[in-house]
Structures are given as structure tokens and as C-alpha cells.
Amino acid sequence: MLIVNKEIESNFESVHQFVLKVIDLIDKEKIVKKQNTIFKINVMLREVLNNAVEHGNKFDENRMVYCRIELDKEIFTFIVRDEGEGCIKDQFYNVGDGFTMKLRSRGLDLITKYGFKYKFNKNEIVLKYMLDKEM
């Protein structure tokens, strides 16, 4: 089931408005059982989209961020792609820094802790979340 397929302008406010709409949709359609899961999706989407805007597209108003969300047999798939130079993993996530007091390096660690599986492909990240394993 396709939930969302949309292009977002490269600024934080557009990300915020988009995430609010997605969360509202997921909540109203009662797609997930636990409110805590909605919060996790909320945080994850902001993390990935903000990074695409800031580090992928570098706030370039001529570049868009593409987001597609699907649900199939209790598995959420989130695809986020920017129009940057690729290698978004290295550009904006300092993987392995852990949960220390270091600023702006926590995103991917947190997403993993929340139970999302992810895979990078150049300027695209694909995340999976299994609803039957809601934590």
C-alpha cells in the first residue's frame, strides 16, 4: 500500500510540515498500534529528511527531496532521496560516534536503536520497519 509519494522543498520548515501530514495520516488511519511507534517514525523522518535538506541538497531551493512511504505485510518502507552528490552516509552521519555529548552525530545511531533497518545507495536511503516487531 502506497502511503505517501512526494517531493519536498529543501528547507526545514517544509520537512516539518510534511512530517506533520504523514504522522497525522498514519495516526488517523490507525496503521500502527502503538503511539510510541508513531513517535519513532516522526523522529526518524525528521532525521533523514533534515539531513537530506542540509547535507544532501545544501538548502538549495532548486533541489528537491523525494520521499516515498509504503506499507506491505506489516513492513514499512521509507525511501528518501536528495539531489546532492551522493554518499549521504558519509556526508551527514558520523556512524559509530555513539551516544555521547558530541553534537549533531546521533541520528543514525538513534534510528537503529528505534528498530529501523537502513541501506544507503548513493544519494538515497531506504529504511525498513517491521510493525510485528514494534518495541
Add this chain to the structure above:
Amino acid sequence: MRKNIENNLMTFIIEKDLIAPNVKKMKEVLNDALNEVDEIDEVVIDMDGIENIDSVGVSFVVSLYKNISNEGLEFRIVNASSDIVQLFKLMRLDEFFIIEE
């Protein structure tokens, strides 16, 4: 954002989400308020009104904590939602300051 000073305790009541579009303004307001006062021992951030948070917001809290603790002041978060408390604990921020629901 509102502030309240009572008995050497400064409380900031955050009324907007702790997210990227809001953080810059919050930072300015907080820094101005902190520069205006001398005799406080503790800074409390009241998160009662916060539903949404992102890593920019978390970084703001961490940065604030660092600045305040460098001044020798206590720092505490109160009225955070259970989801936000869990998020802060996952980031192990509870090892540095008190986070209360």
C-alpha cells in the same frame, strides 16, 4: 518561550516544538535571558508543550547543558513526555543531567 525566576532558579517554559525551524530563535532568546541574570543556581527547562523533537533540538539541549554547567549551574529537564524521556535515555543524556516526566 516564557521564563520565570524564583529563589535562584530560572525556569524556561518551551512552548514550541524543539525542531530545526525553531531552534535558532530559541537559542537567541535563551542566551539573552541567561546573560541578563547573575544570581541563579539552577536552570530548568520545562518541556510540557513539546510534542515534536529532532536532533537539532537535542543538540540545542546538549549545547545549553554544556554552557550552563560550565558556569557551575545545575541543569534539569522537567515535564518531558515519556517518548522524549526515552529518547534522551537512549542517547544516554540522563547520565549528564536529570530528566523528569
